[in-house]
Amino acid sequence: MLSVVPTPITVRVPAKVNLHLAVGDARPDGYHDLVTVFQALSLTDDVTVVAAEESGIEVRGEGADLVPTGPENLAWKAVRLLAERAGKDPDEPGVWISINKGIPVAGGMAGGSADAAAALLALNQLWKLEIGRDELGELAGEIGSDVPFSLQGGTALGTGRGERLVPVLARHTFHWVIGLAKDGLSTPEVFGELDRLRTDNGTNRVGEVEPLLEALASGDPRQLALLLGNDLQSAAVSLRPVLRRTLRAGVQAGALAGIVSGSGPTCAFLCTDADSAVRVAAELSGAGVCRTVRVAHGPVPGAKIVSEESAHRPTPPQVHA
Ligand SMILES: C[C@@](CO)(OP(=O)(O)O)[C@H](O)COP(=O)(O)OP(=O)(O)OC[C@H]1O[C@@H](n2ccc(N)nc2=O)[C@H](O)[C@@H]1O
Ligand SMILES: Nc1ncnc2c1ncn2[C@@H]1O[C@H](COP(=O)(O)OP(=O)(O)O)[C@@H](O)[C@H]1O
Known part of the structure; x- marks a missing residue:
């Protein structure tokens, strides 16, 4: 008898x-309204x-041991949601998922959200559901605030909990150095700490978003550097x-500006350009304030299906501290 080998689908x-x-300020449902500009990185x-x-x-x-493999995994939440939508048993959907992490875990870079977005796209294809991008985006928003952006990619303005998106024009490619820390931070704890700081003694708030949108459209990294801002920092x-030391060390190493992600x-x-990013990465690595340092660029596209051949990731450029 001829046995059919199931075809895997990989999404990057x-x-x-x-x-x-x-x-x-905190809303009654525990969330905070945001105005944010996301950029997808490599x-x-x-x-x-x-x-x-x-x-x-x-x-x-990297960091796989910190990621749950049970129902708490955000990719599994995507499986359950789509199984329900497809009329399948969400407890036994008949699917095996393999995640290869290149995004730092619990690092403020939306790694879990990314995996949920990828699972939505891959299962839509595997189960031939033919759900359009708009509905996939809505399902993504039910899983988490950052999941719709992981699906969309590029550069986008996010409002609401961050799930309502409008694409933003970003001319040219921007070059980044990413400094990874030893342990993660919990997102709800950081929002809670901001509420506490604001009640106790107030904190500065970032200004209006329009000047940053203009800098993105101009494609000038020097202009953009002056306008980066994060209330959670x-x-x-x-x-x-x-x-604080890490942020200072990056600027001393030659970066235009540093920000908590x-x-x-x-x-x-x-950084000013790709060469400068490599030099900053090497120097920041030597400063000993990061677990690992990587170079990246953005914007890049959101979740997309890749062929099996190209699913074997090239080793990203990185410098170990
Ligand atoms: C802060 C941001 C910025 O993009 O990203 P990360 O740094 O975590 O990657 C996001 O708002 C995180 O989005 P995400 O990680 O999807 O959060 P969710 O699962 O929706 O929410 C986790 C928890 O964070 C808090 N939360 C999240 C989003 C929001 N707008 N207000 C909040 O107060 C809530 O306590 C919520 O229960
Ligand atoms: N697929 C996943 N990848 C990474 N973390 C996940 C995943 N699913 C659930 N988590 C949990 O989500 C927490 C936040 O991880 P992550 O999404 O990487 O960071 P952040 O919310 O800071 O962007 C982790 O501590 C982990 O327990």
């Missing part, structure tokens, strides 16, 4: 950095789905004071 999905993150995860008798999830790559630094603790440094 990017990390994000928030170039502008304005956080409003640090990626690969998520492969394949039809299987035994359903489950496995995680490989003071909270992340309060919980992890060493980040989202809720941190990863720090992102904007």
Whole structure:
């Protein structure tokens, strides 16, 4: 008898950095209204789905031991949501998922959200559901605030919880150095710390987003560097004071500006060009304030299906501290 080998589908999905993150006051539902500008960066995860008798999830790559392989994995939430939509048993959907992590775990770069977005796209194809991008985006927003952006990629303005997106024009490619920290920070804890700091003694708030949008359209990294801002930065630094040193070290190494990525603790440094990014990465690595240092560029596209051949990731340029 001829046995048919199921065909796996692999989706590659990017990390994000928030170039502008304005956080409003806490809402009754526990969330905060945001005005944010996301940019998708060239640090990626690969998520492969394949039809299987035994359903489950496995995680490989850097920080894999910190990622849950049960129902708490955000990719598994995507599986359950799409299984319900497809009329399948969400407890036994008959799918095996392999995640290859290249995005730092709990680093404020939306790695879990990225895997959920990738799983949505891959299963849409595997189960031939033909759900359009708009509906996929809505399903993504049910999983988490950052998931719709992971699907969309590029550069986008996010409002609401960050899930309502409008694409933003970004001319040219921007070059970044990414400084990874030893341990992650919890997103809800960082939002909570910001609320506490604001109640106790107030904190500065980032200004309007329009000047940053103009800098993106101009494509001038020097102009953009002056306008990067993140309301969560003071909270992340309060919980992890060493980040102040990391931010200073990146600028001393030659970056135009440094910023905590989202809720941190990863720090992102904007550089003039690709060569400068490599030099800054080497020097920051030598400063001993980061676990690992990588170079990246953005914007890059959102989640997309890649062929099996190209699913074997090239080793990203990195410098070990
Ligand atoms: C801060 C940001 C900036 O892009 O990213 P990260 O740094 O975590 O990657 C996001 O707002 C994180 O989005 P995401 O990680 O999807 O968060 P969710 O799962 O939706 O929410 C986790 C928790 O964070 C808090 N939260 C999240 C989003 C938001 N607008 N207000 C909040 O207060 C809430 O306590 C919520 O329960
Ligand atoms: N697929 C996943 N990849 C990474 N973390 C995940 C995943 N699913 C759930 N998590 C959990 O989400 C937490 C936040 O991880 P992550 O999304 O990488 O960071 P952040 O929210 O800071 O951007 C992790 O500590 C981990 O326990």
